[in-house]
Amino acid sequence: MTTVAAPTIRNVINGERVEPATGSEHFEVLDPCTGQAHLRAPCTGAEDVDRAMRAAASAFEEWSRTTPGERQSALLKLADAVARQAAEFSEAELCDTGSRDAASEIDGIVDELRFFAGAARLLDGVAGGEYAPEHTSYTRREPVGVCAQLAPWNFPLLMAVLKSAPAIAAGNTVVLKPAQTTPSSALLLADLAARILPPGVLNVVCGGPATGRLMVEHPVPAAVSLTGSVAAGVDVATRAATTLKRTHLELGGKTPVLVCAEADIAEAARTIVTGAVANAGQDCTAASRVLVVEAVHDQVLEALVAEASARRPGPPSEPDSAYGPLNNPEQLAHVQRCVDTLAPHARVVTGGHRVGDRGFFYAPTVIAGVREDDDITRTEIFGPVITVERCADEAEALRRANSSQYGLASAVWTTNHRKAMHLSSELDYGTVWVNTHLQFPSELPHGGFRQSGNGKDLSRYGFEAYTRIKQVTHRL
CATH class of the missing domain: 3.40.605.10 (Aldehyde Dehydrogenase; Chain A, domain 1)
Incomplete structure (x- = not known):
């Protein structure tokens, strides 16, 4: 041949x-x-x-x-x-x-x-x-x-x-x-x-x-x-x-997504997963780090897993595929290494593996039980991976979000207008999305703070x- x-x-x-x-x-x-x-x-x-x-x-x-x-x-x-x-x-x-x-x-x-x-x-x-x-x-x-x-x-x-x-x-x-x-x-x-x-x-x-x-x-x-x-x-x-x-x-970025108790959980889960797996998660503003208040943590985790499990990667020739491959073999190895080196208290709830043996496809992945000082919460993964952290309340979620080395983009999910205004003013990020994700009109600036x-x-x-x-x- x-x-x-x-x-x-x-x-x-x-x-x-x-x-x-x-x-x-x-x-x-x-x-x-x-x-x-x-x-x-x-x-x-x-x-x-x-x-x-x-x-x-x-x-x-x-x-x-x-x-x-x-x-x-x-x-x-x-x-x-x-x-x-x-x-x-x-x-x-x-x-x-x-x-x-x-x-x-x-x-x-x-x-x-x-x-x-x-x-x-x-x-x-x-x-x-x-x-x-x-x-x-x-x-x-x-x-x-x-x-x-x-x-x-x-x-x-x-x-x-x-x-x-x-x-x-x-x-x-x-x-x-x-x-x-x-x-x-x-x-x-x-x-x-x-x-x-x-x-x-x-x-x-x-x-x-x-x-x-x-x-x-x-x-x-x-x-x-x-x-x-x-x-x-x-x-x-x-x-x-x-x-x-x-x-x-x-x-780089490590976008924190704060989910409050009164959020529309179904809509939040759909949008977060879409914002996490779009372009195989290869976006510095991907919805990669979810911080959920204690009161709705289990419901949010369940909804995220259901949404992620329903998506699958594949080539553009397959119309039912949700997203494409990682860009190169080095990036595939990086994503797998991040997942394989989890702390003992963290667990992969869905995904966590390569899909197929041809190309660089990776399964939509949700990881629960992570803590704020874990490597996977501090490292930009640049893949279709979501980590979920349990927080006592919005104040703890805000503190954790602002402790990151990055400051590019963040998001808040709440139906409480006062809470939305407060959190968006306190988040130390160049972009704050409220009840949405990945919006980039030409008229609005995009750029971050700190090491972003x-x-x-x-x-x-x-x-x-x-x-x-x-x-x-x-x-x-």
């Missing part, structure tokens, strides 16, 4: 697909549904990183001088082009992620492109005026320069757009590295952008952590954006600090992060 070699993809630099430097290595991109290689991509080295950075720096000279209206028009055209090729983008996401959740994000991605196109024309600043006698002053918002951007593998196209669209709308140019396991959709985006934007405005290079470090350490970028783990964030911040680059870090990083995605704040402020004063 003859094995067909996986096709090789190339970087997009200065508006063109380009061959890597002589002697460059390549890596295989696996289909998570099968575990088999379906693409080969270059491990971009120093020569090609420099080539991309120089292209972006050259393009910045003209792109930074375009008017907000011109940038808006270009991004609206790009949004329309993505919408027209939605099927192609969805297929690329399916091949790299095996996830219908990632592939179904196209409408939201188009909306984000259009949102940031509009944001380009709504720059805020201090009103021009005479703030000192016989002097007129005003402020200018300007692009920061070339932006090095490192995207994760859980929602590849969505994260590529969340990073590149606000930067480009503000007049910057971009060198983007998609995750090593999910390069396809970002390269397709760069191909489309090359027909609409000037060459060098959006460049995409493939590679792993070594390529990312070359990008961060390169002298050209003025800013670095990463979505990834806390360890990756520390590494990026440390390397960027040597040249005082601006950093935007959206890091700094800076915001989405909203006007995600746009302003890619600008710098200059004060100008004229003597009359």
Whole structure:
């Protein structure tokens, strides 16, 4: 039987697909549904990183001088082009992620492109005026320069757009590295952008952590954006600090979900399980840690187990599957290790195992009896796993939630308005959902506190992060 070699993809630099430097290595991109290689991509080295950075720096000279209206028009055209090729983008996401959740994000991605196109024309600043006698002053918002951007593998196209669209709308140019396991959709985006934007405005290079470090350490970028783990964030911040680059870090999360005694238990269980297994739990805001008051603990646990047991993972070709595979074999091993090393007082109530021997599928899992200092309550699992903690009351649940190293997102389930207002104000998290989960309108900011990083995605704040402020004063 003859094995067909996986096709090789190339970087997009200065508006063109380009061959890597002589002697460059390549890596295989696996289909998570099968575990088999379906693409080969270059491990971009120093020569090609420099080539991309120089292209972006050259393009910045003209792109930074375009008017907000011109940038808006270009991004609206790009949004329309993505919408027209939605099927192609969805297929690329399916091949790299095996996830219908990632592939179904196209409408939201188009909306984000259009949102940031509009944001380009709504720059805020201090009103021009005479703030000192016989002097007129005003402020200018300007692009920061070339932006090095490192995207994760859980929602590849969505994260590529969340990073590149606000930067480009503000007049910057971009060198983007998609995750090593999910390069396809970002390269397709760069191909489309090359027909609409000037060459060098959006460049995409493939590679792993070594390529990312070359990008961060390169002298050209003025800013670095990463979505990834806390360890990756520390590494990026440390390397960027040597040249005082601006950093935007959206890091890990461990979302506490507080369930109060008067909550609608059936609705809470349905929404929590959906928020825990969507995209196989590979979401930094997944509903992974449930804190339940003593009065309804047993009922909530029973409802969660019933909901989880009714879902099963499978490839997109199986319409009755609830979610797809984990992204790669290392992630599968990490999830299994977290479950296998439970403290003696904790127990797996349902799930806790791989599904099948082909691909990286994992069963929806509910773990009861955990305590607040257990590793599994402190570690970001990034899989379809829910832990359930018994709390004496809402005050104890709140204290436990706020003791986490993370501060990205949280949720409250209650029908008591006063309690909802109190808990949402006291939860030390960048997002608080009340009686809902996983809501991300383009107009609202997304970003966390503590070790979940700094800076915001989405909203006007995600746009302003890619600008710098200059004060100008004229003597009359």
